[in-house]
Amino acid sequence: MMADLRSELVSQLFGNLQDCTSKAISELQTHHRAQMIDIDRRRLAANISDCKKVCAKKKSRINSRYGDSTSYMTPVPHYDGHQWRKYGQKTIKNSKHQRCYYRCAYKHEQNCMATKTVQQQEHNTTESVMYTVVYYSHHTCKANTDPAPPHIIETSTPQSAMMSSDSIIGSQEIVSPHTGSHKILENELATLQWTEDMQELLEKLADVPLDSDIWEMVQF
DNA sequence: AAGATTTGACCGCG
DNA sequence: CGCGGTCAAATCTT
Numbered sequence: 001m002m003a004d005l006r007s008e009l010v011s012q013l014f015g016n017l018q019d020c021t022s023k024a025i026s027e028l029q030t031h032h033r034a035q036m037i038d039i040d041r042r043r044l045a046a047n048i049s050d051c052k053k054v055c056a057k058k059k060s061r062i063n064s065r066y067g068d069s070t071s072y073m074t075p076v077p078h079y080d081g082h083q084w085r086k087y088g089q090k091t092i093k094n095s096k097h098q099r100c101y102y103r104c105a106y107k108h109e110q111n112c113m114a115t116k117t118v119q120q121q122e123h124n125t126t127e128s129v130m131y132t133v134v135y136y137s138h139h140t141c142k143a144n145t146d147p148a149p150p151h152i153i154e155t156s157t158p159q160s161a162m163m164s165s166d167s168i169i170g171s172q173e174i175v176s177p178h179t180g181s182h183k184i185l186e187n188e189l190a191t192l193q194w195t196e197d198m199q200e201l202l203e204k205l206a207d208v209p210l211d212s213d214i215w216e217m218v219q220f
Numbered sequence: 221a222a223g224a225t226t227t228g229a230c231c232g233c234g
Numbered sequence: 235c236g237c238g239g240t241c242a243a244a245t246c247t248t
Contacts, residue, residue, distance in 0.1 A: 086225060090238055101239065105224095117239090 070135045077118045077131035082139060084116065096122060104141060112141035 083105035097120040
């Protein structure tokens, strides 16, 4: 009887939560895409000729050392379907934030040479925090087929993204201005089947005693 | 204790 | 010689 009531309440709460978060996610994604398009347009308009020169220079250097690279902008630089190990962090000249260096977690076991760098971009207070992620080499480790990372936007000129951006973040400090709940949300978003996991959480919580203070707050 | 991260040292390139 | 990519010992986390 009590258990049924609790299950129902929890079910409703999670239903509302799911609706809410889905809406928020949708809005963020829409806003985010529009924002990135705008930022790209402004950057391109600002200094196309300088950009061309520097891009060509950087690209030739990078390609000579690493082969092709692919860069992305994303608010969620750490959840891209692969496991990484951080092996370095550097302050980059004229950048406010540091750049972090990651290698594939299976580098030694499987000789996978994939690496990536993550650097937080400059942003004003009206923009959400974004990171430039540059991938070098492809994953050769098994069970990893180098999928396109979720919730990111591929930039047409990889090096230009690095050029105008500014810093990094390690896997532990994660998106610094975000709260713990944001981190969880991002994680779920990028890697999990949302509805299935919500259902699982629901089933677990239905068997857990609820806090009495919360029960007193809910009016029926 | 094992594995992951931090951080200064090292090194190659321009 | 400075920048930035990598190494590896120290430190932290689980």
